[in-house]
Amino acid sequence: MSPDVESQSSGARSRSRCLDTFLTVSVIALFVMFIFALAVALPFAINIGSEMSALKTRDAEGQKNALGMDAPEAAYKMQNFAYLRATNSELTKGVMDWESILYGKGQSIGSMYSYDKNQRVLNVNKAGSYFMYVQLTFSCTHICPSGQFTTSIYNRDDKKQLTCTVSLPETPGMNGSAPVSRTCWHVITLPDQQSRLIAKTEFSKQTLNHWKLELNDSGFGIFLVDGAA
Template identity: 55%
Template sequence: MSASADVESQSVVRPRGRCLDAFLTTSVVLLFVMFLVALGGALLFAKHLESEINTRMPRETDGSVSPRIAPSPLKESENSYKVQNFAHLRATNSELKPGVMKWETIEYGEGESIGSLYQYEEKQSVLNVMASGSYFLYAKLTFYCVHVCPPAHFNVIFYDQLETKQLTCSVSLPDYSNSNASHPVTRTCWQVVTLLKKESRLLAKTEFTEELTEKQKNWRLELNDSGFGMFLVDG
């Protein structure tokens, strides 16, 4: 009797197990597709914004901040990607030195590159995130060599208000000390982060393992092609 009961119970459990596996697989696929759609929309807006900057703002060879020229308003279809859940800020200091990194929002038409879900405190270089949730956080850093540049290594780290590291972007710059190479070097980093508290704060710092030499300081950050941003994935 017990053996017969075991066979019957197994015949009932297995179909349920298959249904559960199918449900979990479908759920994971749907979540992945939703994430790709959100990521594609945000990156498309960021790409358009970068194109606007490169086209309408001349790059300074000495690393100084270019005069701000307001581009024409985006088309309505393009502007649909500029939703409240998206933020993008541009670097404002080209020098490589340890400490807090400086950023600014980008004006275009009558809008800015930061949605209503965020607030940026320029004096403290802090981005306030007004809602809890999961966010796609990214940073793009582009460097150029002024003259002769030995290799350099450092980290750009994004901290929250609890001093927790949310994103670490490790940068290794090549050896341009024996040539006049002028090829820019770009490093892109990203991470899906979870901010559990409303009004979370993000602050970026540059940290070096050792003090830079004078020649290593010839490496500069290309301002018009460097920045960071984020958008809400789930919240």
């Protein structure tokens, strides 16, 4: 009996080690895949946002659009994507204003989204995992104090989904001062078919006089990465 028991015990330990190894390798593989997906998604999202911010109205029929895709392909991609540009260059606390921009024959908001200008809320009409980013660019118009400017994206339960903080240096004047820019991103899960996102701002100081937001280089983008049609 003793040899059988030892053999069974040894076999159990071997299976346990194999299971541990399998689980470890699986976790590492998932992590690598996740990092790879983000590495691919981030340049894609920022590239689309940059293209849109400079895009003018154009007829997409029979020609390539600014993203280098034919019109039907662009329409397919854009249904899962939304891009909103900042509308107020003055740095104020509270809910942030956005606007869609012209894109081909439509707007820079796909069919899965809608933007409520009155409530300043982006409605997301499909559950899933989303890649979301905020790009903020500031310039100094005179003598500017140092400080921090923070934009946070909240869901309908008033929980933060993304926070982007930009450190603004003390600047003696506009001559020779370079713009200050930062892009922040995150992957979030929206479990509900109807979700709402809203952006709010705050400062580290009471005011940030003479700093302004560069509208063409400041925006909010989001696209579906899991569950796309």
